[in-house]
Amino acid sequence: SPRNLRVLLDMDGVLADFEGQFLKNFREKYPQDPFVPLEDRSGFYVTKQYYALGQDIGTKAFGIYEEKGFFLSLQPIEGAIEAAREMADMEGVDVYICTSPIKKYTHCVVEKYQWLDKHLGKEWMERMILTRDKTVINGDLLIDDKPNITGGMSPPQWQHVLFTSWHNRDVTLQGGQVRLDGWLPHSGWRDILERKRQE
Numbered sequence: 001s002p003r004n005l006r007v008l009l010d011m012d013g014v015l016a017d018f019e020g021q022f023l024k025n026f027r028e029k030y031p032q033d034p035f036v037p038l039e040d041r042s043g044f045y046v047t048k049q050y051y052a053l054g055q056d057i058g059t060k061a062f063g064i065y066e067e068k069g070f071f072l073s074l075q076p077i078e079g080a081i082e083a084a085r086e087m088a089d090m091e092g093v094d095v096y097i098c099t100s101p102i103k104k105y106t107h108c109v110v111e112k113y114q115w116l117d118k119h120l121g122k123e124w125m126e127r128m129i130l131t132r133d134k135t136v137i138n139g140d141l142l143i144d145d146k147p148n149i150t151g152g153m154s155p156p157q158w159q160h161v162l163f164t165s166w167h168n169r170d171v172t173l174q175g176g177q178v179r180l181d182g183w184l185p186h187s188g189w190r191d192i193l194e195r196k197r198q199e
């Protein structure tokens with residue numbers, strides 16, 4: 001029988017609403033400062049866009065997601081938890097969480113585990129992969145909102161499913177990328193898995 005399909009799920013921007021929480025916290029903490037509405041986001045790095053508004057604004061933006069409690073407080077993306085559970089329950093599919101912690105790891109690393117425990121449960125600890133280089137991780141599919149994922153392994157083993165978010169909605173797909181527009185039942189995530197299985 002064929003081997004299991006190995007699916008890697010990114011956390012920030014795919015399972016957890018990093019951008020929404022970032023903006024909420026930034027506006028609450030710095031109500032007098034300029035900000036970037038979600039519909040004006042472009043480029044993967046939110047800090048890069050805030051630095052363009054001024055050095056001090058960029059520094060403040062950085063501070064928002066380095067704060068204790070930020071990563072644990074992220075709300076699940078709509079439909080993500082249900083989809084992740086259903087995917088993990090699919091016959092012949094192995095699901096892993098593949099996420100890059102920020103360099104200032106103190107709160108981020110532990111809170112990513114806590115978030116997974118809180119929203120998906122203890123058995124998901126077995127699925128957790130923390131890495132700053134996703135290209136060296138084996139998989140058939142990587143579902144991730146970052147358009148250009150590079151690293152030590154070129155090309156990576158996995159096919160990149162670009163998960164739509166505000167910052168990448170106008171990005172042109174490259175190479176073997178396909179797009180996934182969300183986790184609601186009709187987004188087509190199951191079709192992407194089935195097609196990959198039949199390759």
Ligand code: UMP
Pocket residue numbers: 010011012013044045046047048098099100101102103108146
């Ligand atoms: N991140 C930054 N700067 C930004 C936006 C995000 O450092 O401007 C961090 C947050 C996440 C990580 O921890 O990058 C995203 O990692 P992946 O989604 O690629 O796993």
